[in-house]
Amino acid sequence: MTENSKMYILVKGSIPLGFALVSAAHASLQCYLEFEGHSEMGDWVEKSFRKVVCVVTDEQFERAKATEDHVVVTESDLEGQEVALAFLPRESWPEEFRRLPLYRSLGPLLSKSA
DSSP states (O other): OOTTOEEEEEEETTSOHHHHHHHHHHHHHHHHHHHTTSHHHHHHHHHTOEEEEEEEOHHHHHHHTTSSSEEEEEEGGGTTEEEEEEEOOBSOOOHHHHTSOBOOOOHHHHHHHO
């Protein structure tokens, strides 16, 4: 595994922004804890630590669950709804993952209102 290894984190676009931010953080940590003993995780921590956070529809979320080695994040404040997925880091990803839209920052919008 090289510095090209990435952890994909998929967050449902249907949840409020505040929950999305927390869910992405929880997903990353939960994935690390779940797969801490795997060589892929150790290599990723040492050589890459790259993450890709994407926003997905409910349908894309469900399809992504078919990809192995992932964790599912739920949100108790949203009645236990599944809100994010995080995947064991790897170099090679299915084409569908590479086409998913990145979760973009609202920073420029927030700075205009300040």
